Amino acid sequence: SASPVFVAIIGAGTVGSSFIPQLQNLIKNTTNRAIFPILIARSSKCLVSRDYTGLDLNNWSADLSASTITPPTFPNETLKWLKSAPGEVVLVDNTSSLEIAQSYPAFLSAGIHIVTPNKKGVSDSLELWDNIFNSARQGGNATGGYFYHEASCGAGLPIINTITDLVKTGDKIKKVEGVFSGTMSFLFNTFHPASGTCDEKFSAIVDKAKAAGYTEPDPRDDLNGLDVARKLTILARLSGLKVPNPTSFPIESLVPAELEAGSASDFMAGLPKFDSAIEERKAAAEKENKVLRFVGKLDVDKNQVSVGIEAFERGTAIASLRGSDNVISFFTERYGANPLVVQGAGAGAEVTAMGITADLIRVLERL
Ligand code: NAD
Numbered sequence: 192s193a194s195p196v197f198v199a200i201i202g203a204g205t206v207g208s209s210f211i212p213q214l215q216n217l218i219k220n221t222t223n224r225a226i227f228p229i230l231i232a233r234s235s236k237c238l239v240s241r242d243y244t245g246l247d248l249n250n251w252s253a254d255l256s257a258s259t260i261t262p263p264t265f266p267n268e269t270l271k272w273l274k275s276a277p278g279e280v281v282l283v284d285n286t287s288s289l290e291i292a293q294s295y296p297a298f299l300s301a302g303i304h305i306v307t308p309n310k311k312g313v314s315d316s317l318e319l320w321d322n323i324f325n326s327a328r329q330g331g332n333a334t335g336g337y338f339y340h341e342a343s344c345g346a347g348l349p350i351i352n353t354i355t356d357l358v359k360t361g362d363k364i365k366k367v368e369g370v371f372s373g374t375m376s377f378l379f380n381t382f383h384p385a386s387g388t389c390d391e392k393f394s395a396i397v398d399k400a401k402a403a404g405y406t407e408p409d410p411r412d413d414l415n416g417l418d419v420a421r422k423l424t425i426l427a428r429l430s431g432l433k434v435p436n437p438t439s440f441p442i443e444s445l446v447p448a449e450l451e452a453g454s455a456s457d458f459m460a461g462l463p464k465f466d467s468a469i470e471e472r473k474a475a476a477e478k479e480n481k482v483l484r485f486v487g488k489l490d491v492d493k494n495q496v497s498v499g500i501e502a503f504e505r506g507t508a509i510a511s512l513r514g515s516d517n518v519i520s521f522f523t524e525r526y527g528a529n530p531l532v533v534q535g536a537g538a539g540a541e542v543t544a545m546g547i548t549a550d551l552i553r554v555l556e557r558l
Protein backbone atom coordinates (compact mmCIF):
# COMPACT_ATOMS: atom_id res chain seq x y z
CA SER A 192 0.00 0.00 0.00
CA ALA A 193 0.98 3.66 -0.46
CA SER A 194 3.10 5.56 2.07
CA PRO A 195 1.33 7.10 5.08
CA VAL A 196 0.20 10.71 5.04
CA PHE A 197 0.04 12.98 8.09
CA VAL A 198 -2.58 15.73 8.24
CA ALA A 199 -2.17 18.83 10.43
CA ILE A 200 -5.21 21.10 10.78
CA ILE A 201 -4.92 24.71 11.85
CA GLY A 202 -8.29 26.37 12.45
CA ALA A 203 -11.30 24.47 13.72
CA GLY A 204 -14.12 27.00 13.49
CA THR A 205 -17.16 26.91 11.22
CA VAL A 206 -15.40 25.39 8.22
CA GLY A 207 -12.90 23.28 10.18
CA SER A 208 -15.76 21.66 12.10
CA SER A 209 -17.30 20.48 8.83
CA PHE A 210 -13.95 19.48 7.36
CA ILE A 211 -13.03 17.08 10.18
CA PRO A 212 -16.01 14.70 9.65
CA GLN A 213 -15.25 14.74 5.91
CA LEU A 214 -11.63 13.83 6.74
CA GLN A 215 -12.86 10.99 8.98
CA ASN A 216 -14.90 9.69 6.08
CA LEU A 217 -11.92 9.95 3.74
CA ILE A 218 -9.72 8.05 6.21
CA LYS A 219 -12.36 5.31 6.41
CA ASN A 220 -12.70 5.06 2.62
CA THR A 221 -9.00 5.18 1.79
CA THR A 222 -8.07 1.53 1.98
CA ASN A 223 -4.68 1.65 0.26
CA ARG A 224 -3.08 4.28 2.48
CA ALA A 225 -2.96 5.19 6.16
CA ILE A 226 -3.90 8.82 6.88
CA PHE A 227 -2.98 10.11 10.34
CA PRO A 228 -4.52 13.35 11.67
CA ILE A 229 -1.81 14.68 13.98
CA LEU A 230 -2.88 18.24 14.86
CA ILE A 231 -6.13 20.15 15.36
CA ALA A 232 -5.30 23.67 16.50
CA ARG A 233 -7.35 26.68 17.50
CA SER A 234 -5.71 29.97 18.41
CA SER A 235 -5.10 29.04 22.04
CA LYS A 236 -5.45 25.26 22.37
CA CYS A 237 -4.95 22.10 20.39
CA LEU A 238 -5.09 18.34 20.12
CA VAL A 239 -1.74 16.98 19.08
CA SER A 240 -0.21 13.57 18.41
CA ARG A 241 3.43 14.44 18.98
CA ASP A 242 4.66 10.93 18.19
CA TYR A 243 2.72 10.92 14.85
CA THR A 244 0.56 7.91 15.80
CA GLY A 245 -2.61 9.86 14.99
CA LEU A 246 -5.52 11.42 16.86
CA ASP A 247 -8.83 9.70 17.54
CA LEU A 248 -11.33 12.02 15.81
CA ASN A 249 -14.52 10.53 17.23
CA ASN A 250 -14.94 13.13 19.97
CA TRP A 251 -12.55 15.72 18.62
CA SER A 252 -14.77 18.70 19.42
CA ALA A 253 -15.30 17.84 23.09
CA ASP A 254 -11.67 16.72 23.38
CA LEU A 255 -10.47 20.02 21.94
CA SER A 256 -12.72 22.06 24.23
CA ALA A 257 -11.35 20.14 27.21
CA SER A 258 -7.74 20.39 26.05
CA THR A 259 -5.25 22.47 28.03
CA ILE A 260 -2.45 21.98 25.49
CA THR A 261 -1.04 25.12 23.88
CA PRO A 262 -0.45 24.68 20.13
CA PRO A 263 3.15 24.42 18.94
CA THR A 264 4.39 27.91 18.02
CA PHE A 265 3.78 28.94 14.44
CA PRO A 266 5.73 28.75 12.22
CA ASN A 267 8.91 27.61 14.04
CA GLU A 268 7.90 24.65 16.26
CA THR A 269 5.16 23.57 13.88
CA LEU A 270 7.46 23.52 10.85
CA LYS A 271 10.22 21.67 12.67
CA TRP A 272 7.81 19.04 14.01
CA LEU A 273 6.03 18.52 10.69
CA LYS A 274 9.37 18.22 8.83
CA SER A 275 10.29 15.35 11.14
CA ALA A 276 7.12 13.34 10.38
CA PRO A 277 7.85 9.83 9.02
CA GLY A 278 6.05 10.47 5.70
CA GLU A 279 4.31 13.09 3.58
CA VAL A 280 2.53 15.89 5.42
CA VAL A 281 -0.48 18.00 4.42
CA LEU A 282 -1.12 21.24 6.30
CA VAL A 283 -4.77 22.30 6.21
CA ASP A 284 -5.14 26.01 6.98
CA ASN A 285 -8.76 26.68 7.96
CA THR A 286 -8.05 30.14 9.37
CA SER A 287 -8.31 33.55 7.72
CA SER A 288 -4.90 34.53 9.08
CA LEU A 289 -2.44 36.47 6.91
CA GLU A 290 0.33 35.61 9.35
CA ILE A 291 -0.18 31.89 8.74
CA ALA A 292 -0.36 32.43 4.98
CA GLN A 293 2.93 34.34 5.05
CA SER A 294 4.63 31.13 6.15
CA TYR A 295 3.29 29.00 3.28
CA PRO A 296 6.53 29.40 1.27
CA ALA A 297 8.59 28.01 4.17
CA PHE A 298 6.28 24.98 4.56
CA LEU A 299 6.08 24.35 0.80
CA SER A 300 9.87 24.63 0.45
CA ALA A 301 10.19 21.99 3.16
CA GLY A 302 8.05 19.64 1.02
CA ILE A 303 4.89 20.07 3.10
CA HIS A 304 1.69 20.20 1.05
CA ILE A 305 -0.95 22.85 1.78
CA VAL A 306 -4.70 22.91 1.14
CA THR A 307 -6.69 25.92 2.27
CA PRO A 308 -9.85 28.02 1.97
CA ASN A 309 -7.86 31.01 3.32
CA LYS A 310 -7.86 33.81 0.72
CA LYS A 311 -5.02 35.77 2.30
CA GLY A 312 -2.03 33.96 0.83
CA VAL A 313 -3.25 34.20 -2.75
CA SER A 314 -4.88 37.63 -2.59
CA ASP A 315 -2.41 39.75 -0.66
CA SER A 316 0.84 41.10 -2.13
CA LEU A 317 2.01 39.81 -5.50
CA GLU A 318 5.32 39.07 -3.80
CA LEU A 319 3.64 36.56 -1.44
CA TRP A 320 1.79 35.00 -4.40
CA ASP A 321 5.08 34.60 -6.30
CA ASN A 322 6.84 33.16 -3.26
CA ILE A 323 4.05 30.62 -2.73
CA PHE A 324 3.96 29.39 -6.31
CA ASN A 325 7.75 29.43 -6.73
CA SER A 326 8.00 27.22 -3.63
CA ALA A 327 5.22 24.85 -4.71
CA ARG A 328 5.52 21.67 -6.76
CA GLN A 329 3.17 23.08 -9.42
CA GLY A 330 5.43 26.11 -9.78
CA GLY A 331 8.36 23.89 -10.74
CA ASN A 332 10.02 23.26 -7.37
CA ALA A 333 10.57 19.49 -7.72
CA THR A 334 10.92 18.97 -3.95
CA GLY A 335 8.23 21.48 -2.94
CA GLY A 336 4.82 20.68 -1.55
CA TYR A 337 1.63 20.86 -3.60
CA PHE A 338 -0.54 23.91 -2.98
CA TYR A 339 -4.31 23.92 -3.60
CA HIS A 340 -6.82 26.62 -2.66
CA GLU A 341 -10.10 25.80 -4.45
CA ALA A 342 -12.24 27.03 -1.54
CA SER A 343 -10.55 30.46 -1.48
CA CYS A 344 -13.09 31.64 -4.07
CA GLY A 345 -16.72 30.49 -4.23
CA ALA A 346 -16.29 27.83 -1.50
CA GLY A 347 -16.82 24.37 -3.05
CA LEU A 348 -17.76 25.67 -6.52
CA PRO A 349 -15.25 24.56 -9.18
CA ILE A 350 -13.72 27.95 -9.92
CA ILE A 351 -9.98 27.81 -9.21
CA ASN A 352 -9.53 24.40 -10.82
CA THR A 353 -11.68 25.41 -13.78
CA ILE A 354 -9.70 28.54 -14.53
CA THR A 355 -6.39 26.71 -13.92
CA ASP A 356 -7.39 23.95 -16.36
CA LEU A 357 -8.48 26.50 -18.97
CA VAL A 358 -5.14 28.30 -18.78
CA LYS A 359 -2.98 25.16 -18.57
CA THR A 360 -4.63 23.62 -21.63
CA GLY A 361 -3.91 26.73 -23.70
CA ASP A 362 -7.23 28.56 -23.64
CA LYS A 363 -7.03 32.31 -23.18
CA ILE A 364 -9.16 33.98 -20.53
CA LYS A 365 -10.65 37.18 -21.96
CA LYS A 366 -13.08 38.25 -19.25
CA VAL A 367 -14.45 36.92 -15.98
CA GLU A 368 -17.51 38.45 -14.36
CA GLY A 369 -19.78 37.38 -11.59
CA VAL A 370 -21.36 37.68 -8.19
CA PHE A 371 -18.78 36.48 -5.68
CA SER A 372 -20.38 37.27 -2.35
CA GLY A 373 -23.29 35.30 -0.96
CA THR A 374 -24.23 38.24 1.22
CA MET A 375 -24.21 40.76 -1.65
CA SER A 376 -26.09 38.25 -3.78
CA PHE A 377 -28.84 37.94 -1.18
CA LEU A 378 -29.07 41.72 -0.59
CA PHE A 379 -29.41 42.63 -4.28
CA ASN A 380 -31.56 39.65 -5.35
CA THR A 381 -33.97 40.76 -2.61
CA PHE A 382 -33.70 44.52 -3.21
CA HIS A 383 -34.02 44.26 -6.97
CA PRO A 384 -35.59 40.91 -7.92
CA ALA A 385 -35.55 39.74 -11.56
CA SER A 386 -39.28 39.09 -11.38
CA GLY A 387 -41.82 40.85 -9.17
CA THR A 388 -41.03 43.91 -7.10
CA CYS A 389 -39.60 44.76 -3.70
CA ASP A 390 -40.83 47.73 -1.68
CA GLU A 391 -38.36 47.30 1.14
CA LYS A 392 -35.57 49.81 1.66
CA PHE A 393 -32.00 48.62 1.18
CA SER A 394 -31.13 49.38 4.81
CA ALA A 395 -34.08 47.29 6.03
CA ILE A 396 -32.86 44.33 3.97
CA VAL A 397 -29.36 44.69 5.46
CA ASP A 398 -30.99 44.75 8.89
CA LYS A 399 -32.90 41.53 8.25
CA ALA A 400 -29.87 39.82 6.73
CA LYS A 401 -27.80 40.72 9.78
CA ALA A 402 -30.49 39.39 12.14
CA ALA A 403 -30.64 36.13 10.16
CA GLY A 404 -26.85 35.72 10.40
CA TYR A 405 -26.33 36.16 6.63
CA THR A 406 -23.83 38.98 7.14
CA GLU A 407 -20.60 39.24 9.09
CA PRO A 408 -21.20 40.43 12.68
CA ASP A 409 -20.27 43.89 11.35
CA PRO A 410 -22.06 44.11 7.95
CA ARG A 411 -19.47 46.65 6.79
CA ASP A 412 -17.10 43.69 6.33
CA ASP A 413 -19.43 42.49 3.55
CA LEU A 414 -20.52 45.87 2.23
CA ASN A 415 -17.06 47.37 1.77
CA GLY A 416 -16.43 45.07 -1.21
CA LEU A 417 -13.00 43.96 0.03
CA ASP A 418 -13.89 40.29 0.25
CA VAL A 419 -15.01 40.38 -3.40
CA ALA A 420 -11.86 42.32 -4.30
CA ARG A 421 -9.69 39.56 -2.81
CA LYS A 422 -11.51 36.92 -4.85
CA LEU A 423 -11.11 39.01 -8.03
CA THR A 424 -7.41 39.41 -7.26
CA ILE A 425 -7.03 35.62 -7.19
CA LEU A 426 -8.89 35.10 -10.48
CA ALA A 427 -7.09 37.99 -12.18
CA ARG A 428 -3.71 36.54 -11.24
CA LEU A 429 -4.72 33.09 -12.46
CA SER A 430 -5.83 34.76 -15.73
CA GLY A 431 -2.37 36.29 -16.14
CA LEU A 432 -2.83 39.81 -14.73
CA LYS A 433 -0.12 40.97 -12.32
CA VAL A 434 -2.44 42.54 -9.73
CA PRO A 435 -0.07 44.01 -7.09
CA ASN A 436 -2.54 43.85 -4.19
CA PRO A 437 -6.31 43.55 -3.54
CA THR A 438 -6.87 47.30 -3.34
CA SER A 439 -4.93 48.25 -6.48
CA PHE A 440 -8.09 48.61 -8.63
CA PRO A 441 -11.45 50.41 -8.29
CA ILE A 442 -13.66 48.99 -5.52
CA GLU A 443 -17.07 50.50 -4.89
CA SER A 444 -17.72 50.33 -1.17
CA LEU A 445 -21.36 50.37 -0.04
CA VAL A 446 -20.24 51.79 3.29
CA PRO A 447 -20.81 55.57 3.16
CA ALA A 448 -17.62 57.45 4.14
CA GLU A 449 -19.33 59.05 7.15
CA LEU A 450 -20.27 55.60 8.52
CA GLU A 451 -16.82 54.05 8.25
CA ALA A 452 -15.89 54.92 11.85
CA GLY A 453 -18.00 53.97 14.85
CA SER A 454 -19.58 50.73 15.99
CA ALA A 455 -21.59 48.25 13.92
CA SER A 456 -24.79 49.50 15.55
CA ASP A 457 -23.90 53.13 14.75
CA PHE A 458 -23.51 51.98 11.16
CA MET A 459 -26.87 50.23 11.10
CA ALA A 460 -28.55 53.29 12.64
CA GLY A 461 -27.02 55.61 10.03
CA LEU A 462 -27.65 53.48 6.95
CA PRO A 463 -31.31 54.51 6.25
CA LYS A 464 -30.08 58.04 5.41
CA PHE A 465 -28.48 56.59 2.28
CA ASP A 466 -31.50 54.64 1.04
CA SER A 467 -32.61 57.33 -1.42
CA ALA A 468 -29.30 57.23 -3.34
CA ILE A 469 -29.51 53.51 -4.03
CA GLU A 470 -33.28 53.81 -4.75
CA GLU A 471 -32.42 56.28 -7.52
CA ARG A 472 -29.98 53.86 -9.10
CA LYS A 473 -32.59 51.12 -8.92
CA ALA A 474 -35.14 53.34 -10.69
CA ALA A 475 -32.63 54.26 -13.40
CA ALA A 476 -31.80 50.59 -14.03
CA GLU A 477 -35.49 49.71 -14.03
CA LYS A 478 -36.10 52.20 -16.87
CA GLU A 479 -33.78 50.09 -19.04
CA ASN A 480 -35.42 46.86 -17.83
CA LYS A 481 -32.26 46.05 -15.89
CA VAL A 482 -31.59 45.00 -12.29
CA LEU A 483 -28.76 46.03 -9.96
CA ARG A 484 -26.18 43.47 -8.90
CA PHE A 485 -22.91 43.74 -6.97
CA VAL A 486 -20.30 42.23 -9.25
CA GLY A 487 -16.61 41.70 -9.77
CA LYS A 488 -15.17 41.88 -13.27
CA LEU A 489 -11.86 41.48 -14.97
CA ASP A 490 -10.81 42.12 -18.54
CA VAL A 491 -7.45 40.65 -19.48
CA ASP A 492 -6.86 42.59 -22.75
CA LYS A 493 -7.72 45.90 -21.09
CA ASN A 494 -5.77 44.93 -17.94
CA GLN A 495 -8.77 46.04 -15.85
CA VAL A 496 -10.24 44.70 -12.63
CA SER A 497 -13.19 46.29 -10.82
CA VAL A 498 -15.73 45.63 -8.11
CA GLY A 499 -19.06 47.43 -7.65
CA ILE A 500 -22.75 47.81 -8.48
CA GLU A 501 -23.84 47.38 -12.10
CA ALA A 502 -27.12 47.04 -13.94
CA PHE A 503 -27.78 43.78 -15.82
CA GLU A 504 -30.42 43.01 -18.39
CA ARG A 505 -33.16 40.70 -17.17
CA GLY A 506 -32.64 37.18 -18.52
CA THR A 507 -28.85 37.12 -18.08
CA ALA A 508 -27.29 34.63 -15.64
CA ILE A 509 -26.32 37.41 -13.24
CA ALA A 510 -29.75 39.09 -13.25
CA SER A 511 -31.53 35.77 -12.70
CA LEU A 512 -29.65 34.83 -9.52
CA ARG A 513 -31.63 33.65 -6.51
CA GLY A 514 -31.05 33.42 -2.79
CA SER A 515 -27.42 33.84 -1.87
CA ASP A 516 -25.95 31.98 -4.84
CA ASN A 517 -22.75 32.94 -6.61
CA VAL A 518 -22.46 32.90 -10.38
CA ILE A 519 -19.22 33.24 -12.32
CA SER A 520 -18.99 33.55 -16.11
CA PHE A 521 -15.71 32.76 -17.89
CA PHE A 522 -15.37 34.35 -21.31
CA THR A 523 -12.49 32.65 -23.10
CA GLU A 524 -11.18 32.18 -26.62
CA ARG A 525 -12.55 28.60 -26.79
CA TYR A 526 -15.90 29.30 -25.20
CA GLY A 527 -16.49 32.22 -27.55
CA ALA A 528 -19.52 34.43 -27.05
CA ASN A 529 -21.35 32.06 -24.66
CA PRO A 530 -19.35 31.88 -21.45
CA LEU A 531 -18.63 28.85 -19.31
CA VAL A 532 -20.84 29.48 -16.26
CA VAL A 533 -20.44 28.13 -12.73
CA GLN A 534 -23.31 28.72 -10.31
CA GLY A 535 -24.44 27.67 -6.85
CA ALA A 536 -23.88 28.25 -3.16
CA GLY A 537 -20.61 30.12 -2.70
CA ALA A 538 -20.49 29.91 1.08
CA GLY A 539 -21.47 27.57 3.90
CA ALA A 540 -19.46 25.20 6.04
CA GLU A 541 -20.28 21.92 4.29
CA VAL A 542 -19.64 23.10 0.73
CA THR A 543 -16.48 24.95 1.74
CA ALA A 544 -15.19 21.84 3.53
CA MET A 545 -15.97 19.86 0.37
CA GLY A 546 -13.62 22.12 -1.59
CA ILE A 547 -10.87 21.53 0.98
CA THR A 548 -11.39 17.76 1.15
CA ALA A 549 -11.37 17.53 -2.65
CA ASP A 550 -8.05 19.42 -2.67
CA LEU A 551 -6.69 16.99 -0.07
CA ILE A 552 -7.73 14.10 -2.31
CA ARG A 553 -5.99 15.86 -5.22
CA VAL A 554 -2.78 15.89 -3.19
CA LEU A 555 -3.15 12.23 -2.12
CA GLU A 556 -3.64 11.18 -5.75
CA ARG A 557 -0.33 12.81 -6.67
CA LEU A 558 1.73 11.13 -3.92
P1 NAD B 1 -13.98 30.82 11.86
O1 NAD B 1 -13.66 32.16 12.40
O2 NAD B 1 -15.23 30.14 12.28
O3 NAD B 1 -12.78 29.81 12.20
C1 NAD B 1 -11.44 30.18 12.19
C2 NAD B 1 -10.65 29.22 13.07
O4 NAD B 1 -9.26 29.52 12.95
C3 NAD B 1 -10.96 29.31 14.56
O5 NAD B 1 -10.95 27.99 15.07
C4 NAD B 1 -9.76 30.08 15.13
O6 NAD B 1 -9.49 29.75 16.48
C5 NAD B 1 -8.67 29.57 14.23
N1 NAD B 1 -7.49 30.43 14.14
C6 NAD B 1 -7.42 31.71 13.72
N2 NAD B 1 -6.14 32.16 13.77
C7 NAD B 1 -5.41 31.11 14.20
C8 NAD B 1 -4.04 30.92 14.45
N3 NAD B 1 -3.17 31.91 14.26
N4 NAD B 1 -3.63 29.70 14.88
C9 NAD B 1 -4.50 28.70 15.10
N5 NAD B 1 -5.82 28.82 14.86
C10 NAD B 1 -6.26 30.00 14.43
O7 NAD B 1 -13.91 30.98 10.27
P2 NAD B 1 -14.58 30.01 9.16
O8 NAD B 1 -15.90 30.53 8.77
O9 NAD B 1 -14.45 28.60 9.60
O10 NAD B 1 -13.61 30.29 7.92
C11 NAD B 1 -12.34 29.66 7.81
C12 NAD B 1 -11.72 30.04 6.49
O11 NAD B 1 -12.54 29.58 5.42
C13 NAD B 1 -11.53 31.54 6.27
O12 NAD B 1 -10.34 31.77 5.57
C14 NAD B 1 -12.73 31.90 5.41
O13 NAD B 1 -12.51 33.05 4.61
C15 NAD B 1 -12.83 30.65 4.55
N6 NAD B 1 -14.14 30.45 3.94
C16 NAD B 1 -15.24 30.37 4.73
C17 NAD B 1 -16.49 30.17 4.15
C18 NAD B 1 -17.73 30.05 5.00
O14 NAD B 1 -18.81 29.85 4.43
N7 NAD B 1 -17.63 30.13 6.33
C19 NAD B 1 -16.60 30.07 2.76
C20 NAD B 1 -15.45 30.12 1.97
C21 NAD B 1 -14.22 30.32 2.58
